[in-house]
Amino acid sequence: MKTLKYSRQRESIKACLMARHDHPTADALYTLIREEYPNISLGTVYRNLNLLVELGEIQKLTCGDGADRFDADTSPHYHFVCKHCGKVSDLPLDPMENINHMAQEHADGTVDSHTIYFYGTCKDCFENNYR
Amino acid sequence: MKTLKYSRQRESIKACLMARHDHPTADALYTLIREEYPNISLGTVYRNLNLLVELGEIQKLTCGDGADRFDADTSPHYHFVCKHCGKVSDLPLDPMENINHMAQEHADGTVDSHTIYFYGTCKDCFENNYR
DNA sequence: ATTATATTAGTAATTGTTACTATTTAATAA
DNA sequence: TTATTAAATAGTAACAATTACTAATATAAT
Helix, strand or coil, rough: CCCCCCHHHHHHHHHHHHHHCCCEEEHHHHHHEEEEECCCHHHHHHHHHHHHHHHCCCECCCCCCCCCCCECCCCCCEEECEEEEECCECCCCCCCHHHHHHHHHHHCCEEEEEEEEEEEEEEHHCCCCCC | CCCCCHHHHHHEEEEEHHHHCCCCCCCHHHHHHCCCCCCCCHHHHHHHHHHHHHCCCCEECCCCCCCEEEECCCCCCCCEEEECCEEEEEECCCCCCCCHHHHHHHCCEEEEEEEEEEEEHHHHHHCCCCC
């Protein structure tokens, strides 16, 4: 079987993601990590992010704009996406486990999870007249 | 200003999408429409789909797997995504307007809409032992 | 019919992401 | 400590989804 081996790069990627609350894209993380590891490759960032997702140590966010984003907080929670600047922020709203059961009643299959993205205008964009 | 001009292709794209309930990707629609317009181009399909989304006549679904999907039903409703085969189906669950207000209380901005995707295993995949 | 402009087909370019490969690194055994 | 094995890497190429470009065509208005 395939056993996991330590890698400085992977540790750095995870540490970097944990230190942030802005849900960076793979490319944004790549730029950040290159300050510490100037010749890390973008493929290494992607590979490790996907691996960490598989291990359940981080989660991937697909919120409709271009690139996927990553979140070191794996507890169930929701996100708020600004339609103007694309910023994604955590929404400390209690997770609604019950809606899986509500959906189950109408679904043609077994429901076991859900994602919710809320869309609107963030405070910054509102104050700056939507940029 | 830019005035809209009729196009057979656009009509065909919309009609084709309205006739389906399986939320096809742009490429899937392209294949379907080529039966009627054998030399329509993929770019035309993408351009018109995006235009129809802007006009509010259809909606785009981004459910995390590869390509975006399109839905001619613009009324607020939710979707069920099978984690095994990727099939996306409508979930006739009453839209929860109230959760925008719930989110509003915790969001750093103005919330005006949301999307929910439910994930699980569809009946077909379950019966076929997950393929 | 003439004109103006939106739309198109076809193609090239871009973006986000994954795959490939020779080299390096980490874990293990001798 | 050195030798062995396999995982991870950097660098690059390939890929898939989507958008941009352009000359030709279709639509609407004059």
